[in-house]
Amino acid sequence: MPIAPSSLRLTGATVLRDGVLQSRSVAIEDGRISKGPLPEVDLNGYYILPGIIDLHGDAFERHLAPRPSAPFPIRTALRATDRDAAANGITTAWMAHSWSWEGGARGPDHAEAFLKALDDYADEALTDLRVQIRCETHTVDTADRLLAAVRRHRIDYVVFNNHLDEAIQLAEIDPARLALWARQAGRSIEEHLAVVHAARGQKRDVPRYLCRLAEAFDTLGVSYGSHDDEDGETREYFSQIGAKICEFPTRRAAAALARAVGDPILMGAPNVVRGGSQSGNIAAQDLVRERLCDALVSDYYYPALLQAAFHLVDEEMMDLPQAWAMISTRPAEILRLPDRGVIDYGRRADLAVVNAETRVVEATICEGRIAHLAGEAAQRFLSAGNEEIRLAAE
Known part of the structure; x- marks a missing residue:
């Protein structure tokens, strides 16, 4: 059975959006780039780039x-x-x-x-x-x-x-x-x-x-x-x-x-x-x-x-x-795929999270689903998940 998409806000990273590198967050919901308050993952020190x-x-x-x-x-x-x-x-x-x-x-x-x-x-x-x-x-x-x-x-x-x-x-x-x-x-x-x-x-x-x-x-x-x-x-x-x-x-x-x-x-x-x-x-x-x-x-x-x-x-x-x-x-x-290749509202949440220092891919998100997770980025995603669980329990 396919894994459900994640609903997250990725913050603190350098994001490639509108053709330039920016300091801003990226929200993911229902497999698409979205807006609004969502559980946050701090990705300071990373690039967030189109998949x-x-x-x-x-x-x-x-x-x-x-x-x-x-x-x-x-x-x-x-x-x-x-x-x-x-x-x-x-x-x-x-x-x-x-x-x-x-x-x-x-x-x-x-x-x-x-x-x-x-x-x-x-x-x-x-x-x-x-x-x-x-x-x-x-x-x-x-x-x-x-x-x-x-x-x-x-x-x-x-x-x-x-x-x-x-x-x-x-x-x-x-x-x-x-x-x-x-x-x-x-x-x-x-x-x-x-x-x-x-x-x-x-x-x-x-x-x-x-x-x-x-x-x-x-x-x-x-x-x-x-x-x-x-x-x-x-x-x-x-x-x-x-x-x-x-x-x-x-x-x-x-x-x-x-x-x-x-x-x-x-x-x-x-x-x-x-x-x-x-x-x-x-x-x-x-x-x-x-x-x-x-x-x-x-x-x-x-x-x-x-x-x-x-x-x-x-x-x-x-x-x-x-x-x-x-x-x-x-x-x-x-190849005429208008739903991907850039990070923008409503597009597929296809993202590569790259360590800015090592230039290693530490997370890959495909249509909102986490396809790969490793290194320090994995620790940050898991920590965000634990916080979400704790808040839900309260």
């Missing part, structure tokens, strides 16, 4: 299979991912699950099982967990199945990507890695190569397939984009068919084209924190500096979102309200 909204994360894959040969049940992985997100101030998160010819944990069978498991887990969830489908372009024969899954599970976000060339190159230069890839999909190397070549044989039908999906997504209200655009021409193609979100452009030209036509640009927070791409692509920080990045996503590491925001502040590239908007306000705008 983080993560548009793309695949950290859940580590919980599905901590080792490639050691898978765990999907429900276990969802529970661990949910708590992982909450502990890092994330209140809304899209888990990026592949829909690919690759098979195994990245194939349609696993995607459908994952979506069903998430539906079953929803009542237990601490955060708002959703699925972004990463649709490989060369999956033409799955069109009806994909659209049925989108409708059945109310999917609201899809991105197109094409890893086929990478697979073909891998077969030529890294047989050991290819063997691992095949084994993870439950195939022999020969079987896996046959699947790769069959996917390549769909090339002629891919444009019609993507346009069919795009038309259906427009009808269903699904947001969609593309992943790993290598150049402006690729980004322009996807933009023209309606795939407006530019996720992880690998070169500046792709990001520049997206900016020119008004498409939102997403980059990985780990790229910002580490000072560059782990795969040799363009540095996210360079795009942020040139204002060619609208929002940051966790990619493969949830803690990087908060760390990236403060990194941008420390590098004097922007102030905290501007940096935090890249992981809260802008993602909400991009």
Whole structure:
């Protein structure tokens, strides 16, 4: 049974509201930002910030299979991912699950099982967990199945990507890695190569397939984009068919084209924190500096979102309200979620309580429910609860 929302007034903290840091209280009632006298929690020494909204994360894959040969049940992985997100101030998160010819944990069978498991887990969830489908372009024969899954599970976000060339190159230069890839999909190397070549044989039908999906997504209200655009021409193609979100452009030209036509640009927070791409692509920080990045996503590491925001502040590239908007306000705008991303009356009470000295998330509140509580903040919340009980007894 879902936990009832808390009714509290958080006082003494520095609050990000109306685009600036302010010294004021935040009242929570019935899962929304409210007004009026309520039991108080003193959060002097803390920031109260809008809950983080993560548009793309695949950290859940580590919980599905901590080792490639050691898978765990999907429900276990969802529970661990949910708590992982909450502990890092994330209140809304899209888990990026592949829909690919690759098979195994990245194939349609696993995607459908994952979506069903998430539906079953929803009542237990601490955060708002959703699925972004990463649709490989060369999956033409799955069109009806994909659209049925989108409708059945109310999917609201899809991105197109094409890893086929990478697979073909891998077969030529890294047989050991290819063997691992095949084994993870439950195939022999020969079987896996046959699947790769069959996917390549769909090339002629891919444009019609993507346009069919795009038309259906427009009808269903699904947001969609593309992943790993290598150049402006690729980004322009996807933009023209309606795939407006530019996720992880690998070169500046792709990001520049997206900016020119008004498409939102997403980059990985780990790229910002580490000072560059782990795969040799363009540095996210360079795009942020040139204002060619609208929002940051966790990619493969949830803690990087908060760390990236403060990194941008420390590098004097922007102030905290501007940096935090890249992981809260802008993602909400991009995925059309008007009820979150800012702290304001009537909006969802999605909040991250961050220790101002250590910059550690010590409390996460999702729709008024406490999803994570630790450290000194936990002591303060518990003390407030004891006082409420004492007053009620009197």
